[in-house]
Amino acid sequence: MLYQPDTYKIEQDLSRFGRTGNDIFIPGATEEGLRQYRRLLRNNINNTMVQAFPISRQVLPDDEWNELINLFFADHDAKTAQIWKLPAEFVTFVKEKDYATLWSKPWLNDLLYFEWIEIEVYTMPDIEAEPFTLQGDIRNGTIVVNPEYRLIPLRYPVHLYAVEEAKNHPGDYFMMVYRHPETREVLFADLSALDTFTFENIAHEQLSLSDIAAGLKLQFALSDQHPLLTNMIAFVQEMMAQKLFLGYAEERK
Amino acid sequence: MGFRRDIADAFLKTNEINPDFVEVAPENWINMGGYWGAQFKEVSHRFPVFLHGLSLSIGSPDELDLAFLRQVKNFIAEHDVRVYSEHLSFAKMDNAHLYDLLPIPFREDSVKHLVARIKQVQDFLEMPIAIENVSYYTPVAAQMTESEFINQIVSQSGCNLLLDVNNVYVNAFNHHYDPYEFISGMPLDRVAYIHMAGHEQVSPTLIVDTHGEAIIDPVYDLFDFTVAKLKPVPVLLERDFNFPEIRMLNHEMNQLRSIVNKYWIKDVVPA
Numbered sequence: 335m336l337y338q339p340d341t342y343k344i345e346q347d348l349s350r351f352g353r354t355g356n357d358i359f360i361p362g363a364t365e366e367g368l369r370q371y372r373r374l375l376r377n378n379i380n381n382t383m384v385q386a387f388p389i390s391r392q393v394l395p396d397d398e399w400n401e402l403i404n405l406f407f408a409d410h411d412a413k414t415a416q417i418w419k420l421p422a423e424f425v426t427f428v429k430e431k432d433y434a435t436l437w438s439k440p441w442l443n444d445l446l447y448f449e450w451i452e453i454e455v456y457t458m459p460d461i462e463a464e465p466f467t468l469q470g471d472i473r474n475g476t477i478v479v480n481p482e483y484r485l486i487p488l489r490y491p492v493h494l495y496a497v498e499e500a501k502n503h504p505g506d507y508f509m510m511v512y513r514h515p516e517t518r519e520v521l522f523a524d525l526s527a528l529d530t531f532t533f534e535n536i537a538h539e540q541l542s543l544s545d546i547a548a549g550l551k552l553q554f555a556l557s558d559q560h561p562l563l564t565n566m567i568a569f570v571q572e573m574m575a576q577k578l579f580l581g582y583a584e585e586r587k
Numbered sequence: 588m589g590f591r592r593d594i595a596d597a598f599l600k601t602n603e604i605n606p607d608f609v610e611v612a613p614e615n616w617i618n619m620g621g622y623w624g625a626q627f628k629e630v631s632h633r634f635p636v637f638l639h640g641l642s643l644s645i646g647s648p649d650e651l652d653l654a655f656l657r658q659v660k661n662f663i664a665e666h667d668v669r670v671y672s673e674h675l676s677f678a679k680m681d682n683a684h685l686y687d688l689l690p691i692p693f694r695e696d697s698v699k700h701l702v703a704r705i706k707q708v709q710d711f712l713e714m715p716i717a718i719e720n721v722s723y724y725t726p727v728a729a730q731m732t733e734s735e736f737i738n739q740i741v742s743q744s745g746c747n748l749l750l751d752v753n754n755v756y757v758n759a760f761n762h763h764y765d766p767y768e769f770i771s772g773m774p775l776d777r778v779a780y781i782h783m784a785g786h787e788q789v790s791p792t793l794i795v796d797t798h799g800e801a802i803i804d805p806v807y808d809l810f811d812f813t814v815a816k817l818k819p820v821p822v823l824l825e826r827d828f829n830f831p832e833i834r835m836l837n838h839e840m841n842q843l844r845s846i847v848n849k850y851w852i853k854d855v856v857p858a
């Protein structure tokens with residue numbers, strides 16, 4: 335670094351002013367020009383967040399939203415070189431500062447996360463799926479998962495209700511967010527606990543539905559695994575039509 | 588022309604915009620998958636791609652982000668990019684990105700710093716880069732003129748100059764100098780690329796470089812004056828938002844073409 339300390343400080347002051355609007359003195363600088371930088375920089379951050387979190391922006395009162403933006407810009411050192419990824423840092427910032435508790439908005443973290451995940455899934459780098467065929471044995475075959483997904487747990491069902499309603503239904507929710515392999519649109523599905531369990535065993539253990547049901551029967555000493563299996567088959571059939579599952583792995587000969 | 592999502596269909600589906608090259612910010616496209624990743628692949632397949640960076644922050648004291656620069660380098664290779672340019676400004680301070688272009692004090696020590704940084708980037712990428720003169724809205728503790736500053740950096744670093752003619756106009760207005768004299772004082776043999784854009788006057792004393800308006804006549808005049816002094820180089824129409832009808836964009840491109848054709852051979856056309 336070849337800057338002299340005073341040159342360094344001038345840039346630092348300009349940056350601090352842009353991030354906070356707090357008074358600074360820079361030799362030769364005009365007040366109008368400085369205020370313009372503050373306006374441009376803050377607008378940029380605000381617009382990025384408004385675009386990423388349209389629902390949160392709408393449900394938060396102006397003063398709370400503006401406070402979040404101001405604090406985030408002033409206190410958080412933005413790490414990504416790509417501004418469209420900055421909303422992910424915003425989600426973490428709001429969670430760490432615990433505004434959900436501070437402002438008695440217990441659903442806030444879930445709502446921000448829910449809104450960000452849609453962008454993340456929409457933009458994430460392409461992932462190649464395992465080879466598959468459309469014909470297969472739904473009970474005993476290996477089911478191939480669409481790899482472009484995020485399965486996220488939520489405490490408040492912000493994916494099902496408006497926040498005023500969602501806050502009355504805390505629980506354990508699992509939201510599947512995935513990208514349609516052809517249209518590349520983002521799709522959402524609310525999964526039950528059993529669906530989630532089934533999905534994770536398919537995705538991570540490559541187990542067949544029969545194996546998963548048999549395991550559950552053993553674990554919970556069930557007399558009959560049939561109702562479970564019926565449920566799982568219905569889930570997989572439905573989500574295969576919706577392209578969360580792509581098909582069946584080719585049989586190893 | 589700059590490739591932006593809002594006007595993507597005019598490039599890829601309707602062919603209403605058919606430029607000789609497109610410019611994009613690498614920050615907007617690196618690691619992008621899905622629908623837009625596929626759109627970008629098609630763009631880079633159909634048009635030569637020029638990269639115009641935003642976040643490298645050549646003018647800040649922070650260490651260069653080499654991990655990011657590595658991604659840019661891979662992106663350059665992957666999309667067969669011919670030109671990578673960045674700004675004569677800083678966009679990062681105290682390890683925090685600011686996502687805008689802030690002015691560097693025009694001083695001896697900043698010249699030394701910038702020269703070293705530009706060389707570091709060129710060595711890393713194994714290609715020359717072009718550096719753009721930026722619009723700025725307040726002087727910051729200058730100890731030399733903007734013209735001296737740019738001349739010293741270009742001559743000492745060996746980089747090319749991306750001459751943004753609109754920025755010269757904006758700065759001349761904001762800081763009360765003569766834009767024609769300024770252009771004449773630039774290292775014109777090092778100009779590798781030209782930007783043309785619109786701007787917005789926000790008060791009687793301040794113009795902001797918005798890329799959201801049509802180019803105004805005095806900037807066309809300045810462009811004409813500039814082109815007459817240069818060897819042929821690519822010319823970009825910058826438009827980032829507030830898009831008009833496509834025919835209006837093409838009208839602007841044609842205006843630029845007709846000026847260029849007065850001075851340059853036919854096969855170099857603005858895009």
Ligand SMILES: [Fe+2]
Pocket residue numbers: 719751782825
């Ligand atoms: Fe420019």
